[in-house]
Amino acid sequence: MSPESRPPEPGPQLRGFVAQLPFGLDPFQVRACAALESGHGVLVCAPTGAGKTVVGEFAVHLALAAGRKCFYTTPIKALSNQKHLDLVRRYGADRVGLLTGDQSINSDAPVVVMTTEVLRNMLYADSPALQGLSHVVMDEVHFLADRMRGAVWEEVILHLPEEVRLVSLSATVSNAEEFGGWIQTVRGDTTVVVDEHRPVPLSQHMMVGKRLFDLFEGGGQTTLVDPNLLRHIAHRREADRLTDWQPRGRNRGRQNRPSVNRGPSRPDVIATLDAEGLLPAITFVFSRAGCDAAVKQCLRAPLRLTNDEERARITEVIDRRCADLARSDLDVLGYYEWREGLLRGLAAHHAGMLPVFRHTVEELFTAGLVKAVFATETLALGINMPARTVVLERLVKYNGEQHAPLTPGEYTQLTGRAGRRGIDIEGHAVVLWHADDEASNPAEVAGLASTRTFPLKSSFAPSYNMTINLVQQMGPELARQLLERSFAQYQADRSVVGLVRGVERGERMLAEIAAELDPEMLEYARLRAEITARERAQSRASRLHRRRAADEALAELRRGDIITISQGRRGGLAVVLEPAQDSDDPRPLILTEHRWAGRISSADYSGASARLGSMTLPKRVEHRQPRVRRDLASALRSAAVGLDVPSRRRGQDGERDVDPDLARLRDQLRRHRAHDAADRETQVRAAERYLRIDRDNEQTRQKIAAATNSLARSFDKILELLTERGFVDRTGDTPKVTEDGRLLARIYSESDLLVAECLRQGVWEGLAPAELAAVVSAVQFESRGDGTGPQGLQIPTGGIRRTLADTRRLWARIRSDEQRQRIAYSREPDDGFVAAIHQWASTGDLASSLAASDVSGSGSPLSAGDFVRWCRQVLDLLDQVRNAAPTPALRSAAKRAITDIRRGVVAVDAG
Template sequence: MTTSPEFGGQERSDPGVGLARFVELLTFRLDPFQLEACEALERGHGVLVCAPTGAGKTVVGEFAVHLALAAGRKCFYTTPIKALSNQKHADLVRRYGAERIGLLTGDQSINGDAPVVVMTTEVLRNMLYAGSDALHGLSYVVMDEVHFLADRMRGAVWEEVILHLPDDVRLVSLSATVSNAEEFGGWMQTVRGDTTVVVDEHRPVPLWQHMLVGKRLFDLFDYDSQGRQHLVDPDLTRHIAHRREADRLADGQPRHRGRGRSDERRPGGGPGLHRPPSRPDVIATLDREGLLPAITFIFSRAGCDGAVKQCLRSPLRLTNDEERARIAEVIDRRCGDLADADLAVLDYYEWREGLLRGLAAHHAGMLPVFRHTVEELFTAGLVKAVFATETLALGINMPARTVVLEKLVKFNGEQHMPLTPGEYTQLTGRAGRRGIDVEGHAVVVWHPDLEPAEVAGLASTRTFPLKSSFAPSYNMTINLVNQMGPEQAHRLLERSFAQYQADRSVVGLVRGIERGEKMLDEIAAEMGWDRRAEPVPEPAILDYVRLRAKISERERAQSRASRLQRRQAASDALSSLRRGDIITITQGRHGGLAVVLEAANDGDDPRPLVLTENRWAGRISSADYPGAAAPIGSMSLPKRVEHRQPRVRRDLASALRSAAAGLVVPSGRKRRDGGDEPGIDPELTSLRDEMRRHPGHRAADREAKVRVGERYLRVERDNEAIRKKVGAATNSLARTFDRIVGLLTERGFIEDSGGDGGPRVTPDGRLLARIYSECDLLVAECLRNGIWKGLQPAELAAVLSAMVFESRGGDGPTPLHAVDMPTAGVRRALAETRRLAGQLRADENRHRISPSREPDEGFGAAVYRWATTGDLAAALAASDVAGNGTPLPAGDFVRWCRQVLDLLDQVRNAGPDPALRSAAKRAIDDVRRGVVAVDSG
C-alpha cells in the first residue's frame, strides 16, 4: 500500500488510505458521533456536526485534513478569530509538520501555498471574491465554530463563503449545540447538496451544578440513587432560608451612625447586610474541595483585573517552587521581546507576580502576548485560577475543572440583561477537561436576589437557536454585481440561510391567511353577501361599521393625546417640587397630605421621596399626583431625616399636620390636568354627524348586524397584518440588494451598460470591491475623491483609525471637537471625511438603507503618537480623549492598531494614488512595531 504524506511517504492519492489509517494515528477511540461524521465525510458527503464544547468536534475537521493530504489535494481550515487560527495552526504543525501547514490571518502570512492552510473566515471570503489561484485543487473546507454566523457584526461572512464555494468542495461545519440544527442542516442540504447532520448532546465529561453560599458549597439539584436529576436540593433551600432569616433579624438591630445607606433593603427582599465571599475565599474553598483549576467569569474587564489584585493582597498561593520555576521560564520566553521601557506601563511586574502565584485575568483588554501566555500556562495546569470575561467562552481551547459565575446578568452595551440559557450553557461548557477530569463543575455564587430555582431553570434549558445575521453590504453587493449580475445575485441571496429562515416562517403565515379568508367568506355569507362575486358592493352595514371604527380610533387618539398632556403636566409638577414642600396626593392608596423629603433627581421619570400624614414614606410618581397641582405650602425639616425609623416618621407626620392646619387643602377629585375640557375635534364632530345620517344607523336589528360586521373587520385586520409580515419576509434580502444597487448606481460605482448587458461595475466600483470594512463605501468615496491625498504616513494612520475605532460604553462616536488632533492635515481630512459621511447617510435614508456606522476619531491622536514616536506611555496617554485619567487598556490599543494596519494594507493595495499607497506602506512599518508586533496572533 502506498503511504500518504503524513505518514512520511510521497504526496499521491491512495483510495486505501481513509478512516482506518486515520484512527491508527489517534491515541483515543472515536466516539459514535465522531465516527458517524467521519464515515459520512469519507463517503463524499458534507457534514454538519453539532456537539457540546469539549466533545471533540475538531477531530472531524482533522479527518478532512487527513483526506485532503492523502489525495494530494488542499484543505482550508477556517475559524472566526485570529487567536483560534493561531491555535489550530500550532496543533496541525505538531501533527503534520510545518512544511505542509500554512497560516493566513490578515496579520500573518506563513506558507500560504501549503496544501493545508488555516485562516480566518474573512480571508477565505476575500479569496472567493478575488478568484484567487489558491482555490485550485481545494477539496475540503472546515468551518470551525460555524454557529458564529449568528454574530451581528461578522456572521454574514460565513454565509457568503458557504454560498460562493465551488460545488465540488466538501464542507465540514463544526458548531456548538444549537436547538435548530436540523433546520440549519436542511439549508446546508439545499445549498451544498449531500450534507449529513450529526447532533450529539452528550457531554463527554458530566457536569455537576453547585451554588456557593458564603463559604459552603451545595449541590444545586437533588439526585436519586440512579443519579437522575430532580428538584432543587432541599439542603440548599433550607440553608438559604436560614441565612435570610438571620440577616432579617440582624437588620432589625440598631445601626451605628456613619453606615450610610448600607442597611437599605435590596430589590427582591435581600438585606443590605449581605456580603458575598471574597474572591480569595472563593478560590480557597474550591482549592479545599479539589475543584481547581477554575475559570471565574466576571462580565467586566476591570472586574477581572480587580479580582487578581484582590487575590494578590491576600496570602493566597496556588503554586509550588517547581511550578513557579516553569511559569517564570514561559513568561521569559514569551515576553523577552518587550522593551524594558514598556514593562512598567504594562503593569508587567504585577501580572508576573499573579502568574507565579497561579492567578491571572483573561480578557480582550490585555496585551495579546500576556493573554496568550495565560492561555499556555493555564492549559499546562500551571495557572490554577483565571478571572475572565465571556470572550474566553468563544472557542479558545482553555477548559477547566470548574467554572464559577459570580452573577447571572451582564451588560450588553446598553443595559444589564439576564444570561440566556444558551449563554449559561456556553459559559459552563468550559468545565470538565476531557481525558483529565472525571467530571466538571459549575458553581454559581449566591446572593440574596438570587433564587436557586432561577439557576436550576437556566441549567436545565438547552435552547440555543441559530439565527442568521446575513444582509447585503456595499462590498458584497458590488462583488455580486461584478461576478454574476443582479439576476443571479437575487438567486444567490434567495438561497441564504437568512432567506431560508424567513421563508420557513412564511409557510405558517400563509396558512393563517388562508384560514382568515375562509372565515371572511363565512361571515360575509351571514350578511347575505357573496364577497367573491364581482362587482357586488359591500353591504351598507359593513360601511357603517367601518365608519364607527374610524370614530372609535379618532376618540382613542384624542384620549391618548389628553393622557400624554396630563402625564407631562404631572411630570413637570413633580420635577419642580423641592424639599419641605407640602402637597396633596389625590390618587392611589397613600392619598392625603404629604411633605417632600427629597427632590426628584431624574428629569425623565421624576419620583420625589415623600412622607404622608399617615406615616408612609416612599417615592411617588405621576400616577399618584394631580397633573398641574402646585404645593399648598412648605415646612422646615431637620438636616437629616431618618425616614426608615418609625419614631422619626411618627414625629414628622405630626409636624406635617400642624404645619398644614392653617393651609387651604383642595378637596374632591378635580380634573387631574387642572385645566378645562379639551377642545372639540372638528373632524370627530363631522364623523359623528355622518354616522347619524348613514342608512345603517336606522337599520332594524342594527346592533346585532353591527356585531357581525365588527367580527368581519377584526378578521380582515388580522389578515392584513399577516400579509404585511409575509411581504416583509419574502425577498427581503433581494429588496435590500436592489436599494443598494440603486444608491451605488447613483454614485457612479455601477453603471447601466444598456441593452441586455445590464448593470456593470465601473473602475470606482472595482475599488470598492477591494475594501472590506464596516465603512467600506465611505473609504472608497474618500479614496476616489482624493480626500486623503498629501497626508504623511502617521497622519494617514490617524485618519483611517476613524473608520475602524469604536468608543466603548455605548455613548456613540467621539465628537471631532473633543479630540486634540495632532496636525492641521489630520483635522482637514477628518472634517472632509465627516462631511462626506453625512452626505452618505442622507442618501441611505432616501434609499431606505440601514445607515452605515459613523466615523469615530477617538483613536486618532493615540495612533499618530505611536506611529511617530513608538513611545507606548505617550500613545496610551493620548488615547485618554475624555481627559479623565482612563486611557485605553494596552490590549485594546494593540487591537485597534492592528485593525488600522488591516485597513492601511487595503489602501496600500487598492488606493488609486501612488503617493497615498506609498504613505500607507510606510505607515504600516511605523505602526507595526514594539508591543503591536510582539506575539501578533
C-alpha cells in the same frame, strides 16, 4: 440496535486515520467521518470539548491523501494560530500554512488555516489559491449568529464551488436540523450529526459562603433543587434577619459588622476550590476591570497555588514568551505584577490584555501551571483552555446595551469549559450565591442549567462591499437569487409558512361567514366601523388640542394668579405660588382653597377658564407648613370674593362636532336600508366579526410581504444608492461595476462605502504616514462606554483636523442617502484613537501613546491590549488602502504608515 442506528463501517481512509490516533473515536465522530469519506458534506453539532475538531482533522487527512487542498477556517485569529500549531505538529511546517490578515505563513501549502474573512475575500477575488480545493472546515460555525461578523459565514457557504465538501462544526444548537436542512439546499448532500453527550459529565454546584452544595437533588439525577441547599440558604437569610434586628442601645457596633449573606471573597472561593480538589478553575467575570481586580485581590491574600518546581517552569515560559518586549515598556505594561500572579498560579484572561501576555496565560494554564484564571466570556469561544471547574460569579452580564440575564445557551457555552477529557472524571460548574441577586436564586440557576433551547439565528444582510462584489461576479439577477438562498431568507420563509397557513384559515372563515351574511348588512357594518374610527380620531385630536391649550395656559401663569382647577378631586380655586420652569412640560406650584399645595399639569387644569384675577403673596411662602397653607387658603377665598368663578362642570363638556364628513357619514348610516332591519344587531355582530378577521388577515399579509424577498429588497436599495454615487453603471442593458466600484470591492470594513468615497475623492491625499494612520483610525475605532469625550480637542495636526472634517462631511452625505433609501446607517467616524495612534506612529513610545488615548481626560487610557488590538485593526485597513488607493503617493503613505505602526509591542506575538 437497528441497522439504521448502527454507526457506519469506517472506510480505508478512516481506518488509516484512526490508526494514527492515540485514542478511539466516539460513535458521533465515526458517523461524521464515514459520511465525509463517502463524499458527503457534514454538519456536526456537539458540546464544547466533545471532540468535534477530529472530524475537521479527518477532512485535512482526506485532502492530503487525494493530493488536494483543505482550508481550515476559524472565527478569530487566536483560534487560527492555535489550530495552525496543532496541524504543524501533526503534518509538519512544510504542509501547513496560516493566513489571518496580518500574518501570512506558507500560504501555498496544501493545508491553510485562516480566519473566515480571509476565505470570503479570496472567493470574491477569485483567488488562484482556490484551485485544487476539495475540503473546507468551518470551525465554530454557530458564529454566523454574531451580529457584527456573522454574515461572512453565510457568504462563504453560498460562494464555495459546488465540488468543495463543507465540514461545519458547531456548538450544540436546538435547531440543528433546520440549519442542516438549509446547508443541504445550498450545498447538496449533507449529513447532520447531533450529539448532546458530554464526554466528561458535568456536576452543577452552588457555593453559599464558603460551603459547596450540589445544585440538583441526588447529584444531578433529577432536575429538582437539592433540599440541603435550600435549607442552608433559608438559615442564612434568617440569621441575617436576626442580626439586622438589635434592641435599642445594645451592640452599637452592628453597622460595622458585615452581613452573613455577603458573597465569599475571591481568595476565599479559590481557597475553597483548592481544598475540595477542584482546581484548575476558570472564574468568569463579565468585566475586564473585574478580572484584573480579582487577581489583585488574590495577590493581597496569602494565596499561593504553585510549588518551587512549577514556579521554575513558569519562569522559563514567561522569559521565552516575553524576550522581545522592550525593558523600558515593562512598567507601563504592568509586567511585574502580571508575572507575580503567574508565579503564584493566578492570572486574568481578556481581550484587553497584551496578546503576548494572554497567550502566555493560555500556554501555562493548558500545561497545568496556572491554577486559577479570571476571564471574560471571550475565553469560551473555542480557545482550548479546559478546566476542572468553571465558576460563575454572576448570572447577569452587560450585552452592549443593558445588563441582561445569561441565556441558557450562554450558560452552557461557559460551563462547557469544565472537565478535561482524559484527565478529569467529571467537570464542575459552580455558581456563587448572593442574597441580593435574584438571578442566583437556586430555582433560577436550575432552570438555566437544565434548559436545552438555544436556536441558531442568522444575522446575514447585504452590505455595500457584498453588493458590489455580487454584481461584479454574477450580475444583479443572480445576486438576488443567491441572497434568497441565504439562511436568513430560509428562516424568514419558514416563518412565512405558518403565517400563510393563518391567512388560509382566515380566508375559509370569511367564506363561511359571507355565506350566511346579507351583503347590505356587511356594507352597513363597514359604514359603522368608519364612523367609529373617525370619532376616535376626532376625540384624540380634541384631547391633543385641549392638552396643548392647557399647556400654553399653564406656561403663561405668573406668581399670585388666581385660577380655577376644573379637573379631579382638588377642584376649585387656587393661587399660583411658583410659575412653571419648563415650557415643554409646564408644572406650576399652586395652593388650593382646600389647603393642598403641589405642582399641577394639564391633566389637572383644562385652561378653559382664563385667569380670574391675582393676589399679593408674601415674599417667601413656606408652603410645606400647615399654618402657612391655612392662612394662604383663607386669604385666597377672601381675594376671590366678587370674582366671576365658573362652576366646576363648565369646560368639561365635549366639543361640538365640526367634522362635516363625520356628520355626512352619520346621516348616511341613518338612511341606510339595513338601519331599520329587525335582526340588525345580530347581523351586525356577524359582519363585525367578518371585518375583524379580514383586518387581521391584511396585517398578516403585510408581515408576509415584509419577510418574503426582504434581503433582495435591501440589495435593490443598496444597488440604487451605489448607482446614484457612480459605483455601478446601469445605462446599458446589463449593470456594470465602474472603476470606482472595483475600488469599493477591495475594501472590507464596516465603513466600506465611506473609505471608498474618501479614496476616490482624494480626501486622504497629501497626508504624512502618521497622519494617514490617525485619519484611518477614525473610521475603524469604536469607543467603549459613553464615547470619546469632546470631538476635535485632541487632534494633533491641522492636516488631520481638516481631513477628519472632510471625512465627516462625506459620512453625513452618505447618512442622508441611507435615510432616504431606508438603508441601515453607516457608523459615524470616531476620533477617540486619533491622538494615540499618531503618537505611536510618530515616536513608537508606548507610555506617551497610551496617555494620548485618554481623550476624555478621565485618567482612564486604553489598556495595552486594547491599544495593540486597535493598532492591528488599523493595520488591516491600511493594508487595504495600500492595495486599493488610486494614487502612488497615497499607496506609499499607507505602506510607510504600516511600517511605523508594526513595531514594539504591536509586532510582538502578532497572533
